[in-house]
Amino acid sequence: MYSTYIARQAILDRHSKTIGYELLFRDSPENKFPEIDQDVASSKLIIQNHLQGDIKTISLGKLAFINFTEKCLINKYPLMFDNKSIVIELVGHSTPTERLVKILKYYSEKGYRIALTEYDVDDQWDELFPYLSIIKVDIEKINPKRLQPVIQRLKPYNIKLAAEKVETNYQLQALAEVGFNFYQGFFYHQPEIIEGQTLAPIKTQMLHLISETFNTPLDYSKIAQIISHDVNLTVGLLKMVNNVGTGTRVEITSLKQATAYLGEDKLKQFVTILALSKLSTEKTDEITKQALITAKLMTSIANHSIFKEVSDFAFITGLLSAIEVILRMPIDEIVKTMPLATPIIQALVNKDGPLGELLSLTTDYITGNGDNINVLIDTYGLDKDFIHKEFVEASRWCQTLDI
Template structure:
């Protein structure tokens, strides 16, 4: 299954592309569907930024993204780097004190704010000092009306962006009026981009929503839910690997990730996923195999009585061992956007270490390559019976996890 987004270039006065506006699509039809604007924004973030990153869609240029009231009040833009995004405030938002406070905080953090389809109404006056860019629909107003309206804007540091420019004459006239950014069919129509979705089980998401409504979070239960869903785990790691968290942390286990993110941001992360409603699909075989590998690697680490910290690393290694297949992207590229511990990354890239040994043994057993599996066990002092019992236990555990999920709905 794929996610779809349209990108439309934004150009400067020399017709050089300097940014892209990202527009939500729910299929291959290049038109905006009948969908709540907050849900559309959440889909763009979860199905694109939390997959491989918006910069992959924009070729490293800034992305203009529409945000409605709820998404702004919940500080969803904070998960994106201020250098890579322009926050478009939709024209029908209500300027509540909560929204103004949220915009003030985003501005303080260095985000650029744009007013979308600006109508020059006086109601926008309270936030004009925060605004960097005003977008004007040049088909909705005549050139004369635009000229008069611009005279009412007192701020001198606001950039003017003309939307829906359709011919050269318009383009030249708007440049004379002080517009320096342009967007419209004269330059390019929105271009469709698709990429494979990271699927998460809706039942797990419902369980997480239930857990976050409790007064005190049950961290072991939440860890268990994430441990049963590679898609959720991947999105959690992508969420942590953002400008909001400094891009420096190496995650070694699920518990580490959940403690690091903190209760408030964990709830915000789950609400972002819930709002996008991205989980409509049942668990697939690739999910089951990921779970089997995760538990198998964890059990082997436990059997060998290595350092206690190795067990959660082993679990996470197995859980993410098929993430390239889930995303349909090269593994090296995927690992670039995940804040994983170096031992886990090395193992996933087939570099020999203790974690890769567990993973390799898991793959031998999966293929029924008993001869090489037995030789592998002998070299490491691991009894064959222990290995095969661990694999059977892992199979039973994965099936029980999926069966528990299946009766939630």
């Protein structure tokens, strides 16, 4: 576990109502952009606040303005977000190439709003107008008076003008007269740092996963097995399934089902972002090891007892059993961000149902809560020696993962 940081700055309309927030990557509590490649910054922002967090919460239910380079757009990172929840901010461009025009046309046709940043009023950008929703102008660099000819050229299109770096009320009044629709700057809202927590995938598991995604066709069973060895990868995968949902609730019962649901392209995106974000680590901690042992032991008990009806849910439930401690968030909030089957949610949140009792039995056995173990063992007619044997096997299996 380590701390993550993100800066959030409000974007307001003419009535001073917040329409969204620009989300900016930070690598420390210092409120400044780090010396880091923009592609890496975008990947880290996605990992920390979307795959493993909740970008809707960060942006308080408003639009999230996210910086994407041309490379990020080619890799289709925006498709991981609902087109109603984000605005694609194009950064790092110097000229509207033919490839860039095609890319923006692609996202525009899919219903994404696109904001052109770093706009210099040159008419070379006019060919992008059919695909844009917003043009952002840095008023420290561009005198707003230079925009009068541009405003005339914008009339055939439904494009809003947003002023960046608004510092004073005088500027605000002048900008409104010019024709700006949105405003962003210290006059309204200085970027605020939000600190959170994120996990990092185990490097060996990351390497195995990358290697496996080069195979054609993909072996979803093998990929699911690799992901199952790391809580972080599991959480990221489930959140991604939730994020690409089509409006119909998907109930995930296994990691193999989750990988197959995403399909080849989405899975490769998932792996690419994890690799590019460079959030890997050489080791894991005891909490994660306990979650792995719990998952393995739950599966073994379920396959050889009255709990067989919930055996398909056992591993993923055990793997997520320590997620509340790992993420330092209430479990009922965490499960809202994952498309889990109802029995899994009930087991994790309230220990309800057969799956919940299996989870209680397993965790109590591992942590040594003897009284409750004996009650559950007697209730379900289980063999203590068998449970002990499987616990040893689960511990040995965890050790073989070399984590």
